[in-house]
Amino acid sequence: MTAASEERVPAGAGGSSAAEMYALVERLYPLCRSITGDGVRATLDIVGEYLPLRVHEVPTGTQVLDWTIPQEWNIRDAYIADAAGRRVVDFRASSLHVLGYSVPVFARMPLSELRAHLHTLPEHPSWVPYRTSYYTPTWGFCLAQDTLDALPEGEYEVRIDSTLTDGHLTYAEHVVPGQVPEEVLVSCHVCHPSLANDNLAGIAVATYLARELAAREPYYTYRFVFAPGTVGAITWLARNRERVGKVEHGLVLACAGDPGQLTYKRSRRGDAEIDRVLRHVLSSSERPHRITEFTPYGYDERQYCSPGFDLGVGSLTRTPYAAYPEYHTSADDLDFVSPEAMADTLAVCREAFAVLDRNRRYVNLSPYGEPQLGRRGLYDSLGGRSDAKQAQMAMLWVLNLADGTHSLLDVAERAGLPFDAVADAADALHGAGLLKA
């Protein structure tokens, strides 16, 4: 697999991080993650090799908003064995084979009785589904319909060697300090077992995004949260009620490596700055893409955009939540994601945060008539020509709209100019003392 993926890495820029992100996905793929337990710890240990992480352990029973941290689930082994003792379903082959959070079981029973505990996907008979039962104690196995169909009636031994005990919920944070304390939150869920796109690709893109951001001193402080879905995000919110007020923008990263086009799902607000930035970056690029409205379903934007918080947090995926057949099945494997797709997702994040970091509101200090740009060396000296250059148009637009209400992105969109040209013009005017931030 590694060899194959390296062949797929393009020669140009980004090839290096593309290959490295893919390699990280490969390392994380075999682990059996859940909303608690050692699988999450092992995942964060690996990510921690790429990025210093602060790991938090929150005890079972802790009240987090409306929820309570559940018992910790760990699993050593699980199988269904036939009368001959042959494992016909084996956890060692794939972490998906066990219903997530299964209570322990060790029993013999006829297939007729076992069937109530078996989950298949009849419409994709060779795929194993991913299923969990976090808050209702039960046990089960997930397997291919083909496998099930081939099982003769008769007695089977079933064993799930799991524990559900008081322990902890584990999540981690990485902070890239910025020039200002206001924060951008990047959140990805780490609770899914062997599913490559959902969400190992998101974890890998977030990891490399954090490394890139650290390499330049960003304007905003960027906080990366690697946490189990739903209860993990709720835990982070519960423990950061004060900090939430500083989170001005955010992005939930998921499904970052599949071959589909990029999809940005707006925040609940619909017109938050992050929404406008992503729309601008995606529509300015030549990428095919989709912008979709907020829905209270999907990933942890559900929590960040709950009405009490209502944060400006959108969600970036390639093919979105539940919109591809491989979703939550064994077909979401290492072949389903590619270095190129992850590099493309990373590039859009890079471009979006570059815009976000420069997107200020300025006030024109010489707002009555145009200031004389010529004597400040900011204007072409030969008049009468009709080919006003983009840089000069950008300066005129910034001066005209710099009334404290329009952001530079507003200016770029109204002017139909590239954001960078507008931000460069603002820098030049600011340097000449014509603008204040």
Added chain:
Amino acid sequence: MTAASEERVPAGAGGSSAAEMYALVERLYPLCRSITGDGVRATLDIVGEYLPLRVHEVPTGTQVLDWTIPQEWNIRDAYIADAAGRRVVDFRASSLHVLGYSVPVFARMPLSELRAHLHTLPEHPSWVPYRTSYYTPTWGFCLAQDTLDALPEGEYEVRIDSTLTDGHLTYAEHVVPGQVPEEVLVSCHVCHPSLANDNLAGIAVATYLARELAAREPYYTYRFVFAPGTVGAITWLARNRERVGKVEHGLVLACAGDPGQLTYKRSRRGDAEIDRVLRHVLSSSERPHRITEFTPYGYDERQYCSPGFDLGVGSLTRTPYAAYPEYHTSADDLDFVSPEAMADTLAVCREAFAVLDRNRRYVNLSPYGEPQLGRRGLYDSLGGRSDAKQAQMAMLWVLNLADGTHSLLDVAERAGLPFDAVADAADALHGAGLLKA
């Protein structure tokens, strides 16, 4: 006619009230109504057999807003007779033959002189037009152009045995008490003589709508006003200045039985709740329909939506005011309306008021993150599946938007879910203590 109409009644649900509404139209059809007089009283007497009415009599000369209650008009007989004494135009054949509010006349005159008092419809030579002259004292006859063309020159006897005397303007109300004192106004005009669609069909639909509402305890208090057009609505407004503040929604019902598609005309506000409800109900159904903007012409929405009142009152018709050739002619007869069309209009009113009655604004009492629905028995226990059910989506949407500003209709429209699914979800969440009204 009765036999024919019964044949047309469909076998299914609503067939009974459809037939009964049509029978009511048949009973009311022969009466000669005007803005005052015994025709209105007889009409209200008949409606009163179906529905307890409170009848109001307002004396001639009473000031009502900018208007004054006119003299009461009554008519016993009217005709044009030829030299042989044969009635060539006869009020007994149709109440339309007399210009409404004609002063009394008893004279002989040549046809040449009579012509100035005759009204025809040359473009529909076999139809008799409906004409009135409420505030300019004159007399006249309406007849078919064919009839006029067949009249030889010569002397005719004309007689209108009418009276214009101090009396009263008559209107009636019926109230269906609700759980709250805030009111929904349903208004229909009762001043037109033998015109079936305009507005006997409206009167019949309003009557059966009131009966249906009384059978369930509605949320709002529903007030039905049966009043002469213009001056009657103005009289009601003048005498209910205090009550107007309680009228939160309203509907003017007219032209409710013709074969055309349903038309909802928005209130002056354009986005009143009744406007949104009717748009939702019509566009959610498979009915062809039209939504039109407010204009200050038409029926008594003109008065309810005058700028001093500016009530949230729209108008529901089938083919609207003046938009069908039969409008205000003898062709608006018992064949022009059907039980099915009236039943369809009634059904839309029923659906719209069902939505209106459930359309509340709630506040999520657990707005920080999602509340844990599973432990409250509100969430499917098996995770990982992508087929989120409509009921669960409805709950998530209600929780996400229940911030006191979004109504359930807002939620349904933003979520793209049926209103009833959203309202059911709100009931379930309210029952679980997660919402307050």
Added chain:
Amino acid sequence: MTAASEERVPAGAGGSSAAEMYALVERLYPLCRSITGDGVRATLDIVGEYLPLRVHEVPTGTQVLDWTIPQEWNIRDAYIADAAGRRVVDFRASSLHVLGYSVPVFARMPLSELRAHLHTLPEHPSWVPYRTSYYTPTWGFCLAQDTLDALPEGEYEVRIDSTLTDGHLTYAEHVVPGQVPEEVLVSCHVCHPSLANDNLAGIAVATYLARELAAREPYYTYRFVFAPGTVGAITWLARNRERVGKVEHGLVLACAGDPGQLTYKRSRRGDAEIDRVLRHVLSSSERPHRITEFTPYGYDERQYCSPGFDLGVGSLTRTPYAAYPEYHTSADDLDFVSPEAMADTLAVCREAFAVLDRNRRYVNLSPYGEPQLGRRGLYDSLGGRSDAKQAQMAMLWVLNLADGTHSLLDVAERAGLPFDAVADAADALHGAGLLKA
């Protein structure tokens, strides 16, 4: 040329002013204008024969907003002569041949050295470009590429007999007094040399517009400003800081005579009343036209719409700024403009200001229900007819929307009625005491 132009004048109404405007353009065409100097004074002297002007002289060195009045530039002669003493480029043939604001020069030099001072239009080899260098002291000549190509190498005598000395910037105003002190500003630039469309046509249309307005007593006070571009408008703004608060509407007139379709460029506000009036007038007429969004480039709307002033000033042109090949070249000559085009531009100004002058907000003094129009003689007495007349609809719409927030233009647009019908209805209702202004 005069003969030719007179042939083109249409026989109908406006023919007279069309011919006269064209004749005014012909008189102004030969003069060498710049942002200061005697060319502007001569121009204003001629305009002053048509319209009493108040001429302002502002001394060199005066601070005006962010700018300083520059030295005054005057020129008597300029040429490039070949070895035989023959003038191969001659200012006497066209004022365009000298780079505007050239410093004086009298020298001999080889063509190779001279080339750095020569400006041509290679893509239109027979046209002479218009170029200036107001704020960087230099000298230069503009000539046809064909002329340059025909020049043999060798020595040339170059002379520019210009002066740059302390003097004045000159601009002029004409005021048409109105019924109210609130002002409408009409501004056109007077600084371009021999360019007919840009802006002699604008000057001529403004001149005749002022004459027409004076002939009727307008509602608003109309102020016409004839000033050099940019620094002239800035000077007017600097010297009229108090008055600016009274300028409720305005129009920059330029490029008023070319064969292209009319173009209205919105004010920075985008929905100022002048924007809505021009859109209404242009879209109500059968003229092909364009409405464009504000940009901070073009003519003196740049200054009037700078964020500190943000006046409701739009710009009316035919083909806009820099959008025709003849722009700022010798091809913008007397053949490029026509009496018909100027008459058409004048007609739109006339229509727009007629709407603006009548566009009031009224309050319905009888807002509860409809007032009884019949007893005031404002309503057709015979009821029941469906052909509601436009005048009656206009009255009902005015009454319905006269709540102090809707202008008559709002009413006309919402009602889909001609503005004049609505304004006439308002006059009738006002006359009947039903409205107050």
